[in-house]
Amino acid sequence: MxxxxxxxxxxxxxxxxxxxxxxxxxxxxxxxxxxxxxxxxxxxxxSADGEIRIPPQSVIHSSREDGPSIYDSQRLSSADKVSAMDQLRDEILSSNKSPELLASGANLVFGVGSVDADLMFVGEAPGEDEDREGEPFVGKAGQLLMKIIQATGLDRKKVYIANVLKYRPDTPSKSFGNRKPRKDEIETWFPFLMRQIEIIQPKVIVGLGATALEGLLGHMPTGITRLRGNWQSYRSVPVMPTFHPSYLLRNQSWAVKRQVWEDMMQVMERLNIPISEKQRGFFLRK
Incomplete structure (x- = not known):
């Protein structure tokens, strides 16, 4: 090519x-x-099978990778992790906010799950449902994410879920819907996600969608379509890029669902989670 x-x-x-x-x-x-x-x-x-394929993107250099390994940070006990998370939450609440964010009246959506999780999911930003509930991934996209997590044999209490942005982006020109975070918003809020990752020290991070990957990697030299399914790294933590659940809600393609499931099976293998023959056959047309 x-x-x-x-x-x-x-x-x-x-x-x-x-x-x-x-x-x-x-x-x-x-x-x-x-x-x-x-x-x-x-x-x-x-093509032997008549399919048109998009070539995959190999590992890209992350501008975030210049920092020390996450695993070089002190390993905290569960109690100390909870305490550190509480302090971080208070720090975010007391931090300076932009006039636009203050005017929107958005609520903090910090994160949810186990501080001892081996697997962490990172999304882009809270939506309307998340802003109302104060918890990430509680809307339709969140319900689908839960089904994906449960299909691996895990549940919401055994993983940790967070977003790059901790508040819903303001939407002054819209009466409904959500807005994609701007680059400056990603850079403003990423340090708080970084602190969450340092506290948890997960074995694997799943990046949900292009914006989450941009936060984790510092830039997006290619689209999520080419990046998904190919392991990346954030300060020594393996990162699996995949489509955001909201994309699956808009695109009901069986093939796309299978792609996401193949990404999750790679995650399961990395975490030494057994994969049954039934699981290997999910979203394969008979």
């Missing part, structure tokens, strides 16, 4: 993902534009 074509494909995927996160579901595309994205090596006639 030529470098120019790879850059074109990558830019197209990233642009479409940004549009989808902004609520755009349909775009007009001319036949000429579609033809420009077709390269002979990817045509169905050149």
């Amino acid at each position: 030529s470098g120019a074509y790879s850059q074109l494909l990558e830019a197209t995927i990233s642009h479409l993902e940004d549009l989808k996160q902004k609520g755009v579901h349909y775009i007009d595309v001319s036949p000429e534009s579609v033809n420009a994205l077709i390269e002979p090596v990817l045509r169905k006639s050149d």
